[in-house]
Amino acid sequence: MDTEKKRLGEKGDIVSSCWRCGECCRSLVTGVKITQQEWEAIEEDINKLGLDPVTIQESKARLPTKGEDDLRRCVFLKGKNVCEIYDKRPEECRRFPIWTIEGGVMITFVVSYICPRAQALAMHLKEELPDWAKELLNGRPYRVVLI
Numbered sequence: 001m002d003t004e005k006k007r008l009g010e011k012g013d014i015v016s017s018c019w020r021c022g023e024c025c026r027s028l029v030t031g032v033k034i035t036q037q038e039w040e041a042i043e044e045d046i047n048k049l050g051l052d053p054v055t056i057q058e059s060k061a062r063l064p065t066k067g068e069d070d071l072r073r074c075v076f077l078k079g080k081n082v083c084e085i086y087d088k089r090p091e092e093c094r095r096f097p098i099w100t101i102e103g104g105v106m107i108t109f110v111v112s113y114i115c116p117r118a119q120a121l122a123m124h125l126k127e128e129l130p131d132w133a134k135e136l137l138n139g140r141p142y143r144v145v146l147i
Contacts, residue, residue, distance in 0.1 A: 019116060022081030024096045025074040027114045031062035032074070038090040045085050049075055063090065097121065100136060107142045109133065122146040 039046075039060050046059050055064055065072040076084040083089060092099075097115035101108040109129075111122040125144045129137070 017117070020081050021116055022077060023114050023116065024093070024112075025077040025081070025083065026071075028065050028072045028074060031065045031072070032090055032092045033062055034060075034090045034092070036060070038088075041088045042085050045076070045088070051075075095132070098125070098133075100133075105140055107137055107140055109142060109144045111144065111146045113147060118146060 034042075046056060046064065049064070051059070051064060058064070064075045066075055067073050074083075078084055083093075097112040097118055098121070099110045099112070101110060109125055111118050111125065113119075115121070122144050125133075129142075133142075
């Protein structure tokens with residue numbers, strides 16, 4: 001595999017590539033938001049964790065985390081940055097390090113510095129958006145912010 005493909009991922013697409021460094025899963029403040037459908041897909045995995053009923057109930061809105069303050073990590077991150085639910089991970093995980101903020105007519109794509117590919121990704125987004133972002137825009141203006 002050539003260097004450029006390694007940098008961008010198998011598809012040669014910087015937006016969908018992931019270096020599997022685990023920074024996103026180790027730097028959670030509030031936990032990843034999940035939909036009812038996403039929760040149902042991982043419900044069995046959550047129940048296997050042996051969490052208390054309150055935490056399980058709270059996990060219906062956000063993935064459970066462990067640790068304190070900004071050192072919280074996803075409970076599904078194991079070993080050398082292995083996600084135990086990778087094939088079923090929520091959309092917010094799939095899109096990381098990009099978040100969207102909708103306000104009025106403009107949409108802001110926020111790219112998190114937690115990700116080591118953030119700067120290259122932010123520059124790329126200013127020129128070309130992934131399909132999911134184009135659908136979200138529906139012709140509206142946007143900006144890209146790196147934080």
